[in-house]
Amino acid sequence: MNEEIKNKVTVINNGPLIVQGSFQIKGVDGNLLSTADQVFLCRCGKSAKKPYCDGSHNK
Amino acid sequence: MDKNERSYSNNEITVHWKPKECIHAGTCFRELRKVFDPARRPWIDIDQGTTEEIIDIVERCPTDALTYERKGEGALSGQASTKAPQAEKVNFSIMRNGPILAEGSFTILMSDGSEREVKSITSFCRCGLSKNQPFCDGTHNKEGFFPDNF
Numbered sequence: 001m002n003e004e005i006k007n008k009v010t011v012i013n014n015g016p017l018i019v020q021g022s023f024q025i026k027g028v029d030g031n032l033l034s035t036a037d038q039v040f041l042c043r044c045g046k047s048a049k050k051p052y053c054d055g056s057h058n059k
Numbered sequence: 060m061d062k063n064e065r066s067y068s069n070n071e072i073t074v075h076w077k078p079k080e081c082i083h084a085g086t087c088f089r090e091l092r093k094v095f096d097p098a099r100r101p102w103i104d105i106d107q108g109t110t111e112e113i114i115d116i117v118e119r120c121p122t123d124a125l126t127y128e129r130k131g132e133g134a135l136s137g138q139a140s141t142k143a144p145q146a147e148k149v150n151f152s153i154m155r156n157g158p159i160l161a162e163g164s165f166t167i168l169m170s171d172g173s174e175r176e177v178k179s180i181t182s183f184c185r186c187g188l189s190k191n192q193p194f195c196d197g198t199h200n201k202e203g204f205f206p207d208n209f
Contacts, residue, residue, distance in 0.1 A: 007149050007165035009183075011193045017183060021165065022148055028155040041151075041159065044187035051153045051185070 016053035017041040025051070067105040072127050074105060074117060080124035082182040083197040085157040087125060091116045097197075121160060121180055158182040158195035167193070 007021030018040055019025070025034040025041075039052065046056040065076045087095035094108040095116065105113065117125045149163030160182050167175040170193075182195040189196040 007163070008168060009161070009165060010168040011170045013170035017159075017193065019151065023151055023165075024148055025151045025153070027153050030152075033153070041183075041185075043184055043193060045185060046187070051159070057187075 011043075015057060017043055027051070065101065065103070067101070067103045068130075069105045069110060070130070071110045072114065072129050074103060074113060074125060074127045076103060077124050077126075080122045081197070082122055082124070082160070082180065083158055083195045083199075084121050084160050084182060085154055086119050086121070087116050089155065089157075090119075121162070153185070154182075157199060158185050169193075 007023065008019075010018040010020070012018060018038065020038045023035070023039070024032065025039060027033045033051070042050050042053045042057075044057040046059070047054045048056065061077065061079050063078045067074045067076070088097055091108055091112055094104055094113055096102055096104070114127060117127045120126075149161065149165050152160040152162070154160055160180070161177065162180050163177075164179075165177050167177060167181075169175060183193050184191075184195045184199075186199040188198040190198065
């Protein structure tokens with residue numbers, strides 16, 4: 001039996017938000033960016049690939 | 060009632076401001092700065108826009124931080140303070156020069172291992188400056204933040 005997928009956002013200490021489950025991510029113009037099962041979102045403001053994390057927080 | 064709540068009236072409507080409800084989505088000041096200016100005191104100057112412009116913005120505030128009532132309608136005031144129900148799917152909207160607006164029902168696993176349930180709406184800090192991590196506290200407005208590059 002399939003377990004129901006729980007929509008979950010994990011806050012990584014000194015790192016990104018990990019978004020898992022049934023999410024829709026829309027950009028600043030309302031355009032659809034992603035419906036992937038798992039995305040990493042920048043929360044430090046330094047990523048060159050915003051809104052996604054690119055690891056820049058480690059620098 | 061929160062002592063920080065304020066009401067502003069023109070001849071036709073009264074706009075109510077509840078700062079504790081605000082999640083800093085920023086729709087108000089980005090789209091109608093002449094009325095909603097966080098750098099001004101008081102930050103709402105209801106005489107700087109038309110009633111129609113102001114109602115349009117208040118209705119698009121994602122929370123009940125901004126609500127309005129028409130003069131003389133009294134009992135109907137609640138109508139404006141009930142925002143549209145949230146969709147079942149979780150929607151994350153990246154706000155220009157602002158936070159991630161998260162609408163829907165989901166679980167947040169905090170960095171200390173605790174869990175928080177979100178039932179309707181919250182906003183996540185995207186600039187790294189909020190003192191209420193991982194949530195937005197509006198600090199990006201004071202610090203300027205940066206242009207989006209996507």
